[in-house]
Amino acid sequence: MNTAGERAEKRTAWPWLAAFSVSTLTLPLQSALPPEWSLFFLSLAAFCLLASRGARPVGLVVLAWLIVVSVYREALEDRLPAGLAGEILEVQGTVSSLPERFGDRLRFRFRPDANVGDISLPRNLLINWYRDWPEVRYGERWRLVLGLKPPWGLVNFNGPDRERWLFGNRLGAVAGVRSGERLSSPESTFGSAQRARQSIRDAIVHQLPETRGRATVLALAIADRSGIDRPYQNLLRETGTAHLMAISGLHVGLATVAGLFLGRYVLGWLPAAGHGLQVYRAGLATGALAAAAYALLAGLGVSTVRAVLMSLAGLLALSSMRAPHPLMAFVLALALVLLLNPLAPLGAGFWYSFLAVLALLAVFFPRPRLSEWWKIALLAQAAIFVVVAPVNASWMGGISPTAFPANLFAIPWVSALVVPPVLTGIVLLPVSGTLAGLSWWLAAGSMEFLLRMLDYLAAWLPGMWATRAPLASVAVGAVLGGLLLLLPKGLPGRWLGLFLLAPLFLPPSSAVPPGGMRVEALDAGQGSAIVLASANHTMLYDTGGGDGEGSDSVGSVIMPALMSLGNGGLDRVVISHGDLDHAGGLFTLRARFSRLSVLGSTGTGTAGVDPCREGMSWSHDGHRFHTLHPSAGLPYLRNNSSCVLAVDGPGVRILLPGDISGGVEHRLLLNGVKPFDVLFAPHHGSASSSTARFLSRVNPRVAIATAGLGNRFGFPRPEVRGRYTAQGVDLWATGECGAIRLDLQANGAITASSARKQTPRIWRWPAAPNCP
Numbered sequence: 001m002n003t004a005g006e007r008a009e010k011r012t013a014w015p016w017l018a019a020f021s022v023s024t025l026t027l028p029l030q031s032a033l034p035p036e037w038s039l040f041f042l043s044l045a046a047f048c049l050l051a052s053r054g055a056r057p058v059g060l061v062v063l064a065w066l067i068v069v070s071v072y073r074e075a076l077e078d079r080l081p082a083g084l085a086g087e088i089l090e091v092q093g094t095v096s097s098l099p100e101r102f103g104d105r106l107r108f109r110f111r112p113d114a115n116v117g118d119i120s121l122p123r124n125l126l127i128n129w130y131r132d133w134p135e136v137r138y139g140e141r142w143r144l145v146l147g148l149k150p151p152w153g154l155v156n157f158n159g160p161d162r163e164r165w166l167f168g169n170r171l172g173a174v175a176g177v178r179s180g181e182r183l184s185s186p187e188s189t190f191g192s193a194q195r196a197r198q199s200i201r202d203a204i205v206h207q208l209p210e211t212r213g214r215a216t217v218l219a220l221a222i223a224d225r226s227g228i229d230r231p232y233q234n235l236l237r238e239t240g241t242a243h244l245m246a247i248s249g250l251h252v253g254l255a256t257v258a259g260l261f262l263g264r265y266v267l268g269w270l271p272a273a274g275h276g277l278q279v280y281r282a283g284l285a286t287g288a289l290a291a292a293a294y295a296l297l298a299g300l301g302v303s304t305v306r307a308v309l310m311s312l313a314g315l316l317a318l319s320s321m322r323a324p325h326p327l328m329a330f331v332l333a334l335a336l337v338l339l340l341n342p343l344a345p346l347g348a349g350f351w352y353s354f355l356a357v358l359a360l361l362a363v364f365f366p367r368p369r370l371s372e373w374w375k376i377a378l379l380a381q382a383a384i385f386v387v388v389a390p391v392n393a394s395w396m397g398g399i400s401p402t403a404f405p406a407n408l409f410a411i412p413w414v415s416a417l418v419v420p421p422v423l424t425g426i427v428l429l430p431v432s433g434t435l436a437g438l439s440w441w442l443a444a445g446s447m448e449f450l451l452r453m454l455d456y457l458a459a460w461l462p463g464m465w466a467t468r469a470p471l472a473s474v475a476v477g478a479v480l481g482g483l484l485l486l487l488p489k490g491l492p493g494r495w496l497g498l499f500l501l502a503p504l505f506l507p508p509s510s511a512v513p514p515g516g517m518r519v520e521a522l523d524a525g526q527g528s529a530i531v532l533a534s535a536n537h538t539m540l541y542d543t544g545g546g547d548g549e550g551s552d553s554v555g556s557v558i559m560p561a562l563m564s565l566g567n568g569g570l571d572r573v574v575i576s577h578g579d580l581d582h583a584g585g586l587f588t589l590r591a592r593f594s595r596l597s598v599l600g601s602t603g604t605g606t607a608g609v610d611p612c613r614e615g616m617s618w619s620h621d622g623h624r625f626h627t628l629h630p631s632a633g634l635p636y637l638r639n640n641s642s643c644v645l646a647v648d649g650p651g652v653r654i655l656l657p658g659d660i661s662g663g664v665e666h667r668l669l670l671n672g673v674k675p676f677d678v679l680f681a682p683h684h685g686s687a688s689s690s691t692a693r694f695l696s697r698v699n700p701r702v703a704i705a706t707a708g709l710g711n712r713f714g715f716p717r718p719e720v721r722g723r724y725t726a727q728g729v730d731l732w733a734t735g736e737c738g739a740i741r742l743d744l745q746a747n748g749a750i751t752a753s754s755a756r757k758q759t760p761r762i763w764r765w766p767a768a769p770n771c772p
Contacts, residue, residue, distance in 0.1 A: 122172020213444025240403020259290020546584025575600025576658030685716020
């Protein structure tokens, strides 16, 4: 029996768990880890505090936080050095994840056996195998010839952060396969949870045709979301239902309840199982086992682990006949997840998962007598919609008004008609593949019907509301404001939550003054995408890389930049030339903007693209846009037929030359090209462009090369950098600096900033020294 002192000690543990959680959650906001000397003194202080009974909780918090910092430091050290970018090595190792197919590539994790010579390899590599890949299975051993790159990613002012994703998943390098040889197959089919996942995946793929329903079954059975294509992703995003594809509290709760009742039913028929309380507790144990098994099949994602921990807390409470405070269970689950996986907060799933539970606690714990099902459904959806809005704004760049009505019927539909047959199929698979297939067919059919309903809803209701990517302080304030509003009526200051929420819902503003312009060279990898926004108009020069059929960076790079300017509108696109590193996103943009005006030099006369010819011009907000090349009589010469665009503003002149070479530069010189304040380096800074005479005539104050970090061409070339330096101007590259933003004023002033330098984080690869 617990004494009063023991109970008091347990109560005082919760604030310390909360303190540990808060201190850990602030680490992703830091630009660097604390220096090692400070960690040494903190370690000494922690052991001193542990020696004192009264200060022991503080010592435990400090020690746990030091463990978290050590995990961050270990992840930083386990990355391929930048100096080894482009190395081609033969590496032997093991496939350590389920291979996932994404369009024209196969992706999987790979664990090398050992270092190659004196080159130290990270423990986990992310492998991309492009086109004509063989069958690859979890657990197989391969000898691969790999082109290695550090875990670099695109860094823009808005949109997803791939470097954060790679760091959070402990991926120390990214590699492309040049050739491969299978050395051995997995030893057994069900030798591990991952092999069980592989077998379940094979069975689902064999039993079901390739539809959105099958993609859903794979996502809910084994957390394999590679079958969810881009249109399906867009639908889930616009309707706010993407969370249904992540195995979390809803799904784990159903597995727990199913395991509990199945265990009690089976054990009730066994004479040796006992009766009453013994059967009751044994049923709780089978529920816990079912939850744990499902979590293993789901790959132990953050939301899954959180759901399992909270389910276990509830089962333990039922077993002991004591009900812990729900908030205590929440804090305990939060602290355990952070201790087990300190990098979990780097993913959106962590925030969606815990904030959704916190919202439900805020709305239902103070209202224990609420019994009407329709009130419960409305309050639950309203609570989650409001509290997770800051996460949507931060990770998705907007808030979906369709999410509230969509989830009102989508959540119960998936809970009753999709998840149960998915789980039933998993249970039936060892007994009968046919029965398992029938169960999955029912789940897929139910999901197809739901998706048709979501299609209609997305067509009738407005799409995403563009929002500012909020500062951390704004996001935290919005969460607190949402929680305040959810508390019962009569609480003093409850409506102050509206003021805390308001900054989140204010529409973004371009803040481009009359006569000014914002020019943003996006980090689109080894491709070009440049936004030019004036007070009332937005234009895009080139559309980034892609395959020209929908697989591109429009959704992850271009649209977040457009949405940050206001309503995400776009008036005109100019395509320099038809190469896919410049025109790869045009297909997607034309699908998104049905009345888009497109001008370009594409050679074959692409439908809907007006040919670019020398002498064309138009004006927006006091800026004159005019083309300098190609002339009407020239044949299409790919790079040298680039649509060269000049922009004359009240105070600043800009030249966008595409991929022209020195020959076309000479032609522009003969035509009397004038000086420009801003020059985009021709052909990404290749050695055949940016001739000394051309630079001398253009005489730019600012020069930018759109070139991917560590690109295989070495752009911008060292000799080209030397030419710009000789001209007295720094050449900034989008890969090295991230997106580069220029705010141009009517008086000629230019303010430059870069995404890598403006948003330093622990995981961020540093910007080049000369970046603005």
